[in-house]
Amino acid sequence: MSDDIQLKTTLHSDSTTSTEFNSKSIKSKIFRLDILFILTTILVIILMFEFKFLNIFSRSSLSSVISFISSNFWPPNTSEVVQQNIRYAMLETIKMSLIGTYFGTLMSLPLSVLAARNLMPNYVSTPFRILLAGIRTVPSLIWALIFVVLFGLGPRSGTLALAIYTMGYLGKFQYETFEGLSTEAFEALKAHGASRLQTIRFIVFPESANQLISQVIFMFEYNVRAGSIIGFVGAGGIGFLLSFYISYFQFSALVTALLYLLITVIIIDYLGGKIRETFQDENFDKLEL
Amino acid sequence: MATVDHSNNYIFLHDIHAGYKGIKILNNINLNIKKGSITAIIGPSGAGKTTLFKIILGLLRPSNGKITIDGVSPTVFNKKHGKIGYIPQNLGLIKNLTVKSNILLGALGRTSNIASLLNLFSIEDHEMCEEILNSLEIKSKENQKITSLSGGQKKRVAIARAFMNKPDLLIADEFLSELDDLNIKKVMNLVKNKAKETNMTVILVEHDIGTALKYTDQIVLVKDGEIKGVFESNQVEPSILDEVFYNE
Numbered sequence A: 001m002s003d004d005i006q007l008k009t010t011l012h013s014d015s016t017t018s019t020e021f022n023s024k025s026i027k028s029k030i031f032r033l034d035i036l037f038i039l040t041t042i043l044v045i046i047l048m049f050e051f052k053f054l055n056i057f058s059r060s061s062l063s064s065v066i067s068f069i070s071s072n073f074w075p076p077n078t079s080e081v082v083q084q085n086i087r088y089a090m091l092e093t094i095k096m097s098l099i100g101t102y103f104g105t106l107m108s109l110p111l112s113v114l115a116a117r118n119l120m121p122n123y124v125s126t127p128f129r130i131l132l133a134g135i136r137t138v139p140s141l142i143w144a145l146i147f148v149v150l151f152g153l154g155p156r157s158g159t160l161a162l163a164i165y166t167m168g169y170l171g172k173f174q175y176e177t178f179e180g181l182s183t184e185a186f187e188a189l190k191a192h193g194a195s196r197l198q199t200i201r202f203i204v205f206p207e208s209a210n211q212l213i214s215q216v217i218f219m220f221e222y223n224v225r226a227g228s229i230i231g232f233v234g235a236g237g238i239g240f241l242l243s244f245y246i247s248y249f250q251f252s253a254l255v256t257a258l259l260y261l262l263i264t265v266i267i268i269d270y271l272g273g274k275i276r277e278t279f280q281d282e283n284f285d286k287l288e289l
Numbered sequence B: 001m002a003t004v005d006h007s008n009n010y011i012f013l014h015d016i017h018a019g020y021k022g023i024k025i026l027n028n029i030n031l032n033i034k035k036g037s038i039t040a041i042i043g044p045s046g047a048g049k050t051t052l053f054k055i056i057l058g059l060l061r062p063s064n065g066k067i068t069i070d071g072v073s074p075t076v077f078n079k080k081h082g083k084i085g086y087i088p089q090n091l092g093l094i095k096n097l098t099v100k101s102n103i104l105l106g107a108l109g110r111t112s113n114i115a116s117l118l119n120l121f122s123i124e125d126h127e128m129c130e131e132i133l134n135s136l137e138i139k140s141k142e143n144q145k146i147t148s149l150s151g152g153q154k155k156r157v158a159i160a161r162a163f164m165n166k167p168d169l170l171i172a173d174e175f176l177s178e179l180d181d182l183n184i185k186k187v188m189n190l191v192k193n194k195a196k197e198t199n200m201t202v203i204l205v206e207h208d209i210g211t212a213l214k215y216t217d218q219i220v221l222v223k224d225g226e227i228k229g230v231f232e233s234n235q236v237e238p239s240i241l242d243e244v245f246y247n248e
Ligand SMILES: Nc1ncnc2c1ncn2[C@@H]1O[C@H](COP(=O)(O)OP(=O)(O)OP(=O)(O)O)[C@@H](O)[C@H]1O
Pocket: B020, B023, B025, B043, B044, B045, B046, B047, B048, B049, B050, B051, B052, B089
């Protein structure tokens, strides 16, 4: 019996070496981050001189900015007609985001399964990753421009742009989620004779459901913001109205529209955040758009 | 080392070398396992026990050497010849599904893609699942999510899922840890009866040498990716196993 106990202690004797290794690699990473930060700071300061940033603070330019704002922007235009237009356009942006997020999600799911390294062989996943990355490299504004050229002005083109862009981004979020799933469930089901389709049905979707929902909500929030910008190229929504007010120098109406946009975005981000809290996904908050 | 009668080999490994991404883990593994026998693999952490299982399961391709189960390669065996029950070291349960759904997944191999996409399993499979739930005493938990179970209950779900596949070969990694003595006895008796009834072959990793000696026919000692000895369980003294460890 005492032999057994002795044996057990030797069984786990190699665990110390692995922790030593870990702390070493972490230390070297922190060291590099220090240097990196100092170097980037120096670089940024040099670049700021090149752009003549200090000139902003010269007395003449500051005072001209202040007088321009105080004479043209304030007070905001609160007439009922202006507010009605803004509400209509704001709602249009939200509708565009809803439709765009919906179709973007539907299209991204099969693509992200095909792009996941742990679900597909490399010769399948690599081309789909490149496709998704390609979609992401084109900003949503440019997608909107492309669709406006193809299908004309209006919210339809904006919605298409949001759908395509959503597909590119959500697809990446999704395959990263899939690749983070533990391999043991896959191994267990494969050993029990499950097909690839069955592992996707019974492991991939149930195990990543929370993250997927959280990502979709985040994407909707993002699309409301992006949807406000793409209107500038005539793709409908509040952005269209913003660009209209700017080009006709109606700055007090512009301020009203911006306030509406600000409040809407804050409310949607708040509600989205609350909903996402119930579908916790620790990895997700680290991702940057 | 015991010489083995080759005509009786069910699982046969010859000069197996294997590793991950160029890192060598297993070296020159030669092993024979008879049909219907119960084998325990013992060895220190990191010895390569789980890696050896992955080779037998066909989840990892050896870089060198030959392995057959029932005369064919593991992947062919899994597809055509026989059924495998696998209990991974960390169980590999699907946390967001219920106990019952998890157990039914053991029947995926005999369920068509379309039926399984709709979550339709045969009536026989549902009945069999009930039976296993009862015999492992987790019936009351059947509609609970895996996350709400205790360690030992999770273990029993994984065992149930493996049984669900009507295995000819049961492979269990750290099978009995987290179970109390009474449950170890219950589960091992269940396994022994099944092995006798259906001529099922069992290979398990077990850290407790006493338990391994008590319930198995053969003990394989693995260390540093090599097999250091194969012993008949009823003929070996625990102290001899111990010695093999310390002499390295
Ligand atoms: N996926 C992997 N990639 C790279 N190396 C791995 C991988 N899995 C295991 N190893 C390494 O292979 C060696 C053997 O691992 P293995 O899991 O087979 O050990 P084990 O005998 O099962 O140990 P334990 O008793 O702790 O489960 C270890 O050194 C481990 O670090």
